[in-house]
Amino acid sequence: MKAEAYERSHNRIVRHFAPECTLFLKTDGRFPLKAPCPVALFGSGARQTIRGGTGSGEVNSRASVSIERGLMKAGFTITSSPWLEAYAELLAAARKKWMARLRKDHPGIKGMMQAFGSIMPEPEYNLPLNYPGEAAIYVLSRISGEGSDRSCVKGDVCLTDTEVRDILALNARFDRFMLVLNTGGPVDLSPVRDVGNILLLSQLGAMTGLIFADILLGRANPGGKLATTWPAAATVDPVGDFGDPDKTHYREGIYVGYRYYDSTGIKPLWPFGFGLSYTSFSVAALETHVSGRLVSVLAKVSNTGSYAGKEVVQLYVSVPQGRLDQPYQSLAAFAKTPELAPGADCRVWLSFDMADLASYDTENEAWILEKGSYRLRLGNASDHTQVTADLILEETVTVRKAKTVLGDCGFKDWQPNIAQRAAALTLKGQAQPGPAPVSLTVPAAAFVTENVFYDREEDVDASVHDLTDEELCKLNIGAFSKGVLSFIGNASQRVAGAAGNFTRDLEKKGFPCLVTADGPAGLRLSRQYVDGKNGPETIGNDSLALFSDFLPGPARALTKLAMRRPGKGQVVHNQYCTMIPIGTALAQSFNTDGVAALGDLVGDEMERFHVDFWLAPALNIHRSILCGRNFEYYSEDPLVSGKMAAAITRGVQAHAGRAVTLKHFAANNQENNRYSSNSLVSERAMREIYLKGFGICVREARPRAVMTSYNLLNGRHTSEHKGLISDILRSEFGFEGIVMTDWIIHIAMDGGAYPPPDSVKIAAAGGDVVMPGSQQDFDNLLKGLKEGTISRSRLEKNATRMYRMAGILKNRK
Numbered sequence: 001m002k003a004e005a006y007e008r009s010h011n012r013i014v015r016h017f018a019p020e021c022t023l024f025l026k027t028d029g030r031f032p033l034k035a036p037c038p039v040a041l042f043g044s045g046a047r048q049t050i051r052g053g054t055g056s057g058e059v060n061s062r063a064s065v066s067i068e069r070g071l072m073k074a075g076f077t078i079t080s081s082p083w084l085e086a087y088a089e090l091l092a093a094a095r096k097k098w099m100a101r102l103r104k105d106h107p108g109i110k111g112m113m114q115a116f117g118s119i120m121p122e123p124e125y126n127l128p129l130n131y132p133g134e135a136a137i138y139v140l141s142r143i144s145g146e147g148s149d150r151s152c153v154k155g156d157v158c159l160t161d162t163e164v165r166d167i168l169a170l171n172a173r174f175d176r177f178m179l180v181l182n183t184g185g186p187v188d189l190s191p192v193r194d195v196g197n198i199l200l201l202s203q204l205g206a207m208t209g210l211i212f213a214d215i216l217l218g219r220a221n222p223g224g225k226l227a228t229t230w231p232a233a234a235t236v237d238p239v240g241d242f243g244d245p246d247k248t249h250y251r252e253g254i255y256v257g258y259r260y261y262d263s264t265g266i267k268p269l270w271p272f273g274f275g276l277s278y279t280s281f282s283v284a285a286l287e288t289h290v291s292g293r294l295v296s297v298l299a300k301v302s303n304t305g306s307y308a309g310k311e312v313v314q315l316y317v318s319v320p321q322g323r324l325d326q327p328y329q330s331l332a333a334f335a336k337t338p339e340l341a342p343g344a345d346c347r348v349w350l351s352f353d354m355a356d357l358a359s360y361d362t363e364n365e366a367w368i369l370e371k372g373s374y375r376l377r378l379g380n381a382s383d384h385t386q387v388t389a390d391l392i393l394e395e396t397v398t399v400r401k402a403k404t405v406l407g408d409c410g411f412k413d414w415q416p417n418i419a420q421r422a423a424a425l426t427l428k429g430q431a432q433p434g435p436a437p438v439s440l441t442v443p444a445a446a447f448v449t450e451n452v453f454y455d456r457e458e459d460v461d462a463s464v465h466d467l468t469d470e471e472l473c474k475l476n477i478g479a480f481s482k483g484v485l486s487f488i489g490n491a492s493q494r495v496a497g498a499a500g501n502f503t504r505d506l507e508k509k510g511f512p513c514l515v516t517a518d519g520p521a522g523l524r525l526s527r528q529y530v531d532g533k534n535g536p537e538t539i540g541n542d543s544l545a546l547f548s549d550f551l552p553g554p555a556r557a558l559t560k561l562a563m564r565r566p567g568k569g570q571v572v573h574n575q576y577c578t579m580i581p582i583g584t585a586l587a588q589s590f591n592t593d594g595v596a597a598l599g600d601l602v603g604d605e606m607e608r609f610h611v612d613f614w615l616a617p618a619l620n621i622h623r624s625i626l627c628g629r630n631f632e633y634y635s636e637d638p639l640v641s642g643k644m645a646a647a648i649t650r651g652v653q654a655h656a657g658r659a660v661t662l663k664h665f666a667a668n669n670q671e672n673n674r675y676s677s678n679s680l681v682s683e684r685a686m687r688e689i690y691l692k693g694f695g696i697c698v699r700e701a702r703p704r705a706v707m708t709s710y711n712l713l714n715g716r717h718t719s720e721h722k723g724l725i726s727d728i729l730r731s732e733f734g735f736e737g738i739v740m741t742d743w744i745i746h747i748a749m750d751g752g753a754y755p756p757p758d759s760v761k762i763a764a765a766g767g768d769v770v771m772p773g774s775q776q777d778f779d780n781l782l783k784g785l786k787e788g789t790i791s792r793s794r795l796e797k798n799a800t801r802m803y804r805m806a807g808i809l810k811n812r813k
């Protein structure tokens with residue numbers, strides 16, 4: 001069936017923008033190709049191109065274009081079809097065997113929940129490569145997803161022996177050879193680093209193959225930069241631990257990603273902010289201004305190569321070492337240029353508020369800027385900058401008073417030792433020479449200490465007073481029904497395939513039933529449905545597809561039988577949604593306007609399909625490259641994460657009555673035992689790294705909802721954490737929306753090292769709604785209310801927020 005006009009137009013927007021999400025790690029000038037020609041195409045991602053990761057971030061679009069098909073559509077002849085055939089067969093057989101073992105090792109529904117998301121490492125194979133072509137392309141793919149982490153084994157983070165052998169052989173045999181990375185995160189490319197052309201294509205949604213063809217032919221120029229450091233396997237997670245099922249110690253504190261590499265002198269394979277394209281640029285600082293707390297740098301960017309392209313200008317600051325230790329540098333601002341023709345130049349301003357460089361002083365419960373010299377570095381990669389100015393702050397200032405509320409992690413954060421810092425400085429000493437930096441004074445008087453008002457009086461809406469105890473509890477618990485769909489992110493009774501909705505029982509009393517649907521790579525809905533007696537019914541397998549592979553044999557057969565086919569005379573409705581690039585790829589664009597335009601596209605589809613809350617953006621920090629859900633998340637850097645989340649929020653919420661849901665709040669940086677793992681993190685690292693992006697997005701774009709995470713933080717469930725929800729999110733960041741939990745699944749959570757979140761404690765902490773909702777959560781809350789472990793007044797205050805949000809969303813103009 002032909003795509004509808006909105007699908008075509010949305011896919012065009014994605015296709016036009018996505019090259020900006022890609023970048024070359026290596027180029028030797030032998031690409032682009034001038035015209036379609038015969039190519040020898042190999043690799044796991046050539047035919048089985050990965051559009052995005054697995055789990056709730058999946059999108060049911062109408063069709064997808066693989067790299068093989070994309071190239072054929074563009075007029076290329078694929079000479080290696082027998083290889084692609086043979087590989088597909090080999091892969092299917094390997095997967096069948098692997099799945100059977102997985103099901104055997106993880107029996108029952110609980111086993112399914114554990115096995116869900118497990119990723120099969122790429123198999124080794126032996127297939128001839130002797131196909132002709134004017135160029136050869138090897139597409140290396142890796143998938144990852146919800147429920148399972150990556151690991152440094154061959155076929156996952158490390159290359160298989162086959163991949164290394166074939167990539168090196170093709171590189172040696174062909175004059176024009178490109179290694180294409182169809183991965184959501186880094187793979188250790190140490191053994192193939194000498195390959196002349198390495199494109200990080202990433203996972204760009206349903207149009208990935210067409211976008212690649214555009215790049216290969218030079219119709220589009222990669223314009224992205226790494227938003228996360230690209231390490232070798234040997235340097236992954238050197239300090240803190242990762243993946244422990246019960247307790248993960250974030251010992252590295254604030255030294256995450258480039259903050260670690262830059263401060264220790266350890267070189268990754270490619271640094272944060274790095275990226276090449278078909279052209280080259282020069283970046284120079286023209287002026288630096290200080291006006292009160294606001295610092296602005298004017299940069300001149302020139303296209304010095306022979307293709308049109310866009311550049312990402314980056315401004316880093318080295319904060320002086322004082323009482324608080326500081327990383328070598330942190331990103332303070334970035335800007336994307338417009339497209340520049342060869343030889344053209346432009347000027348861009350980069351600005352930041354000095355207060356945003358403040359560090360959290362846990363002992364004194366305050367954000368401070370210590371006196372000293374703040375060094376500004378401008379460039380187009382974190383290792384390619386020039387010192388442009390020293391900003392002198394003559395006195396230490398307290399920017400904001402706060403409260404230390406996140407609990408004790410039980411250790412002192414790691415810091416680089418003197419030798420490591422010295423090694424880092426020696427390495428950095430080799431940075432580019434440039435004109436002498438200017439020295440400017442920032443007046444201490446520009447900073448007036450802000451005070452936060454905690455525990456503000458919250459009012460109660462009159463309409464909430466009249467609710468019975470049962471009704472009040474219903475508002476605080478998502479709509480629940482019996483059956484499997486309620487716990488696998490398919491619980492909505494209003495929109496087919498949406499993740500959930502709030503209660504339906506109070507509509508007559510003016511509380512509309514609001515619908516939530518997943519993201520972040522677009523809207524996750526069922527492709528087709530019919531109107532059933534109790535609401536929409538999915539046609540086909542979309543609602544169970546995520547899980548059915550992992551089910552034991554008989555249950556799998558049942559799900560096939562249960563697949564809904566349209567009855568006689570029933571009208572089939574379509575809900576084809578557009579798949580946009582994964583979060584990591586969006587961040588690589590460093591283009592906030594472009595990302596906002598994709599948010600606009602999602603908002604448009606929310607209107608079309610009657611979805612109120614999008615369960616996105618997801619902005620957890622890439623703490624380790626091993627996190628299985630990193631592809632959904634943006635970056636290792638909180639500024640990039642916050643700015644991207646704010647951009648997409650603006651795009652979605654420009655549609656009246658449509659809301660985003662920032663997730664997962666917070667310190668949700670691993671998937672292993674995700675329902676019951678305890679993240680141990682210091683107050684300073686939480687605030688400067690893991691919460692900062694949420695704060696940026698809340699302040700800049702006023703998102704209407706936040707989802708708490710599954711993990712615990714310093715021994716307490718984040719959904720039950722008053723410090724996180726009420727003190728930091730609401731009082732400090734000024735969040736005015738509603739807080740929902742992640743999808744609590746008792747069947748999977750019971751029996752873990754910690755008891756599952758408790759609906760009474762959630763409501764007491766200021767959480768508004770337990771999702772997707774269950775009879776158990778409801779009974780527990782009602783019991784709490786009757787027995788006095790939660791007050792009616794607390795529930796009324798939470799209900800007031802729900803009521804007012806419903807009013808805002810339903811009053812669509």
Ligand code: BGC
Pocket residue numbers: 056488489490499518519615663742743
């Ligand atoms: C995921 C969330 C998602 C929810 C609803 C959970 O398992 O962690 O990101 O929004 O399911 O599908």
